[in-house]
Amino acid sequence: MITHHPAPELLLDFATGAQPEALALMVATHVTMCPECAAHVAQLQAVGGLLLEQSDAAAVDDDLLQSVLARLDEPPIPTPVSATRPDAETLAIVPRPLRRYLHRDLHPDLGQSLADLPWRSVGWMFKEFRLPLARRSMMASLMRFRPGRAIPQHTHHGNEYTLVLAGGYQDAGQAFGRGDFAAKDSSETHQPMVDEDGECLCLVVLDAPLKLTGTIGRLINPLLRI
Numbered sequence: 001m002i003t004h005h006p007a008p009e010l011l012l013d014f015a016t017g018a019q020p021e022a023l024a025l026m027v028a029t030h031v032t033m034c035p036e037c038a039a040h041v042a043q044l045q046a047v048g049g050l051l052l053e054q055s056d057a058a059a060v061d062d063d064l065l066q067s068v069l070a071r072l073d074e075p076p077i078p079t080p081v082s083a084t085r086p087d088a089e090t091l092a093i094v095p096r097p098l099r100r101y102l103h104r105d106l107h108p109d110l111g112q113s114l115a116d117l118p119w120r121s122v123g124w125m126f127k128e129f130r131l132p133l134a135r136r137s138m139m140a141s142l143m144r145f146r147p148g149r150a151i152p153q154h155t156h157h158g159n160e161y162t163l164v165l166a167g168g169y170q171d172a173g174q175a176f177g178r179g180d181f182a183a184k185d186s187s188e189t190h191q192p193m194v195d196e197d198g199e200c201l202c203l204v205v206l207d208a209p210l211k212l213t214g215t216i217g218r219l220i221n222p223l224l225r226i
């Protein structure tokens with residue numbers, strides 16, 4: 001059961017299309033997994049549509065109208081079709097909005113399945129796959145954490161958003177499992193602990209690097225690329 005959800009303002013920004021690609025991807029993935037938030041977003045979009053219907057129509061320049069009509073006559077851009085399909089594990093774990101970022105069409109090193117991705121080991125802490133985003137204003141990664149491992153204590157230079165795709169972890173006395181969403185900022189220091197019963201796979205979005213704390217953390221920070 002999903003117990004941790006995006007804040008209402010994040011759902012509103014998503015419903016109105018006001019989020020950058022990485023954060024919109026994360027919220028879309030959570031909404032696909034969470035009927036409660038999906039219903040909330042549908043309500044927000046319905047209200048927005050009603051307000052749009054009731055707003056006064058703006059005059060449209062004739063040249064703009066002709067340009068739009070000409071575009072309608074253009075043939076549609078074909079969607080790339082991959083020769084392979086994700087395996088059963090990937091289909092079960094990775095929600096649809098996230099799967100397109102695993103396509104080989106986006107990068108020659110990609111595969112269709114989690115096992116085929118070019119994972120990068122970040123010390124003893126976790127393995128990471130950086131998603132190929134069109135815009136680099138934020139970073140989005142899949143991260144795999146080993147069972148029973150404590151993530152080094154850290155804070156953030158900006159915001160950190162985490163969505164659990166498989167497994168789970170404990171953080172500040174709270175349990176996070178599949179579908180749960182967490183948001184942290186520079187005012188918080190935390191140290192998640194991965195559950196003992198299996199690997200934890202998360203989608204993580206950062207708008208600024210994280211910062212390890214403590215003596216060892218300060219030594220490691222210059223070596224991190226997250």
